[in-house]
Amino acid sequence: MPENGAAPTLVVVQLTGGNDFMNTVIPYGNDLYYDFRPVVSIPEDRVLPIDANLGFNPHFAPVHDLYQRGDAAIVQGVGYPDSSRSHFRSMDIWHTCEPDTVATEGWLGKTVRELDPGKSNPLTAISFGRGMPRALVAQDVTVTSVGDLDTYGLMNGIQARQQRQEALDLFKRIYTPAVGSGPVTDYLARTGIDVLRGADKLKEAPKVYSSSVEYGSDPIGRSLRDVARVHLAGLGTRIFYTQHGGYDTHANEVPTHPKLLTDLSRAIGDFFADLREHDAHHDVALMVFTEFGRRVRDNNSGTDHGAGGGAFVIGERVRGGLHAEYPSLDPAEHDSGDLKHTYDFRGLYATLLEDWLGVESAPIVGGNFEKLPLFVQGGRGG
Amino acid sequence: MAETDRGLVAHLMRRAGFGATQDELDELTAKPYEQMVDDLLHPERFPEVDDILLRRYYLELNNPDTHGTWQAHWIYRMVNTKRPLQEKIALFWHHVFATSIGKSEHTPSAVAQIETFRRNGLSDLRTIYLDLARDPAMLFWLDNCENHSGEPNENWGRELLELFSMGVGNYTEQDIKEASRAFTGWTFVQPLPLDPYSRYPSEFLYLPGDHDDGEKTFLGHTGRFTGQDIIDIVAAQPATANFISRHLYNFFVSDEPQVPAWSIVPPQDPEAIEVLADACRSSGGSVREMLRALFLSDFFKAARFKKVKSPAELVAGAIKLSGMHRDPQPGLGDLSGATAVMGQSLLTPPTVEGWHTGREWIDAGTLNERVNFAVDRLSDPETPGIRRIIDRLECEGSPLSPDRFVDTCLDLAGPVEASEDTRKQLLEHAAQGGDLDFETERGRERSAERAVRMIQAVVSSVEYQFA
Numbered sequence: 001m002p003e004n005g006a007a008p009t010l011v012v013v014q015l016t017g018g019n020d021f022m023n024t025v026i027p028y029g030n031d032l033y034y035d036f037r038p039v040v041s042i043p044e045d046r047v048l049p050i051d052a053n054l055g056f057n058p059h060f061a062p063v064h065d066l067y068q069r070g071d072a073a074i075v076q077g078v079g080y081p082d083s084s085r086s087h088f089r090s091m092d093i094w095h096t097c098e099p100d101t102v103a104t105e106g107w108l109g110k111t112v113r114e115l116d117p118g119k120s121n122p123l124t125a126i127s128f129g130r131g132m133p134r135a136l137v138a139q140d141v142t143v144t145s146v147g148d149l150d151t152y153g154l155m156n157g158i159q160a161r162q163q164r165q166e167a168l169d170l171f172k173r174i175y176t177p178a179v180g181s182g183p184v185t186d187y188l189a190r191t192g193i194d195v196l197r198g199a200d201k202l203k204e205a206p207k208v209y210s211s212s213v214e215y216g217s218d219p220i221g222r223s224l225r226d227v228a229r230v231h232l233a234g235l236g237t238r239i240f241y242t243q244h245g246g247y248d249t250h251a252n253e254v255p256t257h258p259k260l261l262t263d264l265s266r267a268i269g270d271f272f273a274d275l276r277e278h279d280a281h282h283d284v285a286l287m288v289f290t291e292f293g294r295r296v297r298d299n300n301s302g303t304d305h306g307a308g309g310g311a312f313v314i315g316e317r318v319r320g321g322l323h324a325e326y327p328s329l330d331p332a333e334h335d336s337g338d339l340k341h342t343y344d345f346r347g348l349y350a351t352l353l354e355d356w357l358g359v360e361s362a363p364i365v366g367g368n369f370e371k372l373p374l375f376v377q378g379g380r381g382g
Numbered sequence: 383m384a385e386t387d388r389g390l391v392a393h394l395m396r397r398a399g400f401g402a403t404q405d406e407l408d409e410l411t412a413k414p415y416e417q418m419v420d421d422l423l424h425p426e427r428f429p430e431v432d433d434i435l436l437r438r439y440y441l442e443l444n445n446p447d448t449h450g451t452w453q454a455h456w457i458y459r460m461v462n463t464k465r466p467l468q469e470k471i472a473l474f475w476h477h478v479f480a481t482s483i484g485k486s487e488h489t490p491s492a493v494a495q496i497e498t499f500r501r502n503g504l505s506d507l508r509t510i511y512l513d514l515a516r517d518p519a520m521l522f523w524l525d526n527c528e529n530h531s532g533e534p535n536e537n538w539g540r541e542l543l544e545l546f547s548m549g550v551g552n553y554t555e556q557d558i559k560e561a562s563r564a565f566t567g568w569t570f571v572q573p574l575p576l577d578p579y580s581r582y583p584s585e586f587l588y589l590p591g592d593h594d595d596g597e598k599t600f601l602g603h604t605g606r607f608t609g610q611d612i613i614d615i616v617a618a619q620p621a622t623a624n625f626i627s628r629h630l631y632n633f634f635v636s637d638e639p640q641v642p643a644w645s646i647v648p649p650q651d652p653e654a655i656e657v658l659a660d661a662c663r664s665s666g667g668s669v670r671e672m673l674r675a676l677f678l679s680d681f682f683k684a685a686r687f688k689k690v691k692s693p694a695e696l697v698a699g700a701i702k703l704s705g706m707h708r709d710p711q712p713g714l715g716d717l718s719g720a721t722a723v724m725g726q727s728l729l730t731p732p733t734v735e736g737w738h739t740g741r742e743w744i745d746a747g748t749l750n751e752r753v754n755f756a757v758d759r760l761s762d763p764e765t766p767g768i769r770r771i772i773d774r775l776e777c778e779g780s781p782l783s784p785d786r787f788v789d790t791c792l793d794l795a796g797p798v799e800a801s802e803d804t805r806k807q808l809l810e811h812a813a814q815g816g817d818l819d820f821e822t823e824r825g826r827e828r829s830a831e832r833a834v835r836m837i838q839a840v841v842s843s844v845e846y847q848f849a
Binding site: 087088092122127132134143144146147152153154155166171178181183184189191192194198199 | 801842
């Protein structure tokens with residue numbers, strides 16, 4: 001366990017749109033890669049080599065650095081059977097762990113229920129960015145959703161300080177539940193008070209933060225900086241959720257994908273540099289996932305929706321290196337033109353839940369799935 | 383002639399539309415309630431929204447594939463329509479027949495589907511189902527384009543029965559298979575050109591060679607059924623009348639549990655469902671007549687502030703109150719983003735089951751967004767809607783006592799029917815500032831400021847979250 005007594009914390013980075021894993025961790029040693037991708041492939045001499053077969057995209061250098069420190073695990077070929085090519089459906093499956101039915105509760109929402117059964121902290125889980133992902137939704141679980149940390153909170157549009165305080169006081173009195181006003185009104189009132197409590201604590205985070213790390217001004221850079229600021233404020237948050245959009249590279253992949261990877265990897269590199277500067281990196285693991293990989297063959301401009309993709313788990317206590325298996329590029333092994341997954345994402349979740357957060361996984365991911373040795377000894381349950 | 387109760391008219395307009403301005407209420411209360419309902423049920427009596435004007439300002443609307451602007455376009459229509467129920471019934475069917483751009487990434491077909499709901503939404507169930515079954519957005523969304531003779535895809539057949547018409551427990555798995563066979567060969571004209579940026583409109587296409595012409599047995603009927611025959615049978619089922627009645631009740635009257643629970647949890651007001659189902663049966667499945675029965679019923683009139691507003695209702699209602707966006711103005715696009723962060727990205731429901739409504743609209747993040755949106759939109763005394771409220775306060779007389787101040791603001795922001803507790807808190811707040819004074823320049827300025835704060839308190843209240 002971390003020496004400062006802080007509990008293990010999970011940061012999730014969702015890449016929305018279907019990241020092209022084959023162009024992120026590149027099978028540059030395999031001629032088939034170049035045969036299938038005359039337009040979007042990355043030349044061998046630009047790849048940042050991992051071994052004789054695989055290498056990182058040149059725009060992923062900060063993650064390559066973390067990899068060389070032994071802090072980055074690549075989970076290859078992650079997916080699930082009968083992969084859906086629909087963005088929403090596939091993301092939904094990743095969020096709920098329910099490939100066959102449409103479920104309403106998300107895996108992290110259920111995890112919050114285990115981590116804070118008494119609902120004592122409305123900041124146990126925080127989502128940064130617009131909108132609450134289904135992964136964090138569960139009945140009677142409070143999760144805070146922050147668009148912009150610097151402006152988070154109620155009535156921020158009211159400029160005059162005293163008037164804003166008066167408006168907040170009045171809001172608090174109106175939302176203090178009256179007895180017997182009905183279950184929906186009670187719930188709404190309680191939620192209003194939760195927003196106030198959460199905002200009260202959160203507003204301290206930017207005040208106590210200082211760092212020499214300069215993040216990028218792009219959305220994922222800002223989101224991970226917000227995560228760092230809240231984490232360093234020690235508000236008891238165990239799960240942070242961020243999203244990075246734009247990965248649906250059907251067209252014009254050659255100019256767009258490098259920009260995405262540049263922003264993403266810089267943000268991750270800055271985030272861990274920031275945590276190290278504050279000696280707060282021991283208790284954080286960051287997972288990057290996406291809803292699916294993309295087609296093996298390019299379409300002369302980009303790549304269409306595919307199946308088996310890849311995930312990353314990064315942190316000081318992470319056992320860096322290659323995990324699971326890179327899907328075969330051999331056409332005989334494709335699943336209707338896509339890479340076949342080699343590892344079930346629910347095993348990845350189970351590993352994070354049990355070996356990092358210390359929560360029983362089977363009820364959350366819906367069964368028992370093969371875990372990976374992602375954490376070094378001394379990690380929780382490791 | 384006696385005026386119709388203003389609170390009741392406002393209630394009707396919140397449910398059958400997206401709220402009413404004070405001017406609209408002044409005009410409406412002069413009419414008998416039955417006449418008001420009849421007018422709502424006949425949108426064709428009133429002029430259309432001028433889309434052409436909007437297109438001159440928002441050039442993106444001339445490009446069929448910019449869905450953010452099309453979402454905002456719909457909110458503009460909700461705010462400005464003289465045919466409120468036409469937009470509301472389109473939103474109703476969008477909730478029930480939830481189809482998302484997320485899969486097709488094809489905006490023209492999504493926009494065309496909503497236009498179809500505007501056109502047929504108040505007609506009869508048979509017409510509505512038949513148009514839906516031939517709708518390109520739906521054909522793609524539920525994979526009927528992959529439903530081939532000899533290789534049926536049951537996605538559409540299943541959801542037609544499970545979510546759109548009868549509900550779980552009223553048909554068998556065999557019925558789904560047989561219905562799916564009947565819809566083989568129902569597909570659409572391919573809208574995707576080779577060039578990755580453009581989109582063509584699509585239309586229904588029937589491929590006789592891909593249709594399974596064999597005999598089918600469906601819900602006890604046997605024949606060489608086509609999709610049209612299946613719809614004739616489905617539309618006439620008593621289960622369909624009951625299921626759609628419950629959908630209408632859930633959307634227009636009071637929040638029911640989420641749809642998958644309906645086969646287990648009985649309706650909160652079975653007699654109301656019976657009234658609506660009766661209207662359905664006796665009118666040959668007319669949605670117009672079902673809604674007439676609904677709006678005229680006592681259970682509807684008694685349901686004021688009993689339903690959590692959807693984000694679209696909250697945003698359109700607050701904008702109507704502000705008096706903004708009555709003609710093309712910059713910033714319209716922000717409104718679609720506003721509903722999205724509150725959990726309702728129009729044209730992009732999360733699944734075919736549609737949005738989870740009622741209390742599930744509310745979490746700490748969405749409530750924060752709802753409150754801040756309304757507060758921000760009503761923050762400037764020179765916003766036309768706020769100006770009118772201030773002018774009306776001044777007309778009430780000066781000095782104006784704190785309780786008259788609070789009650790007038792509650793009235794002009796809705797009327798919003800505040801709980802005793804809420805009213806007490808607003809009153810205590812108002813009393814701290816004493817009487818409103820409009821006699822001097824300084825007094826008028828200060829009163830305007832206080833009016834803004836009071837309206838902001840009202841639109842951030844618990845009550846304002848309800849329709």
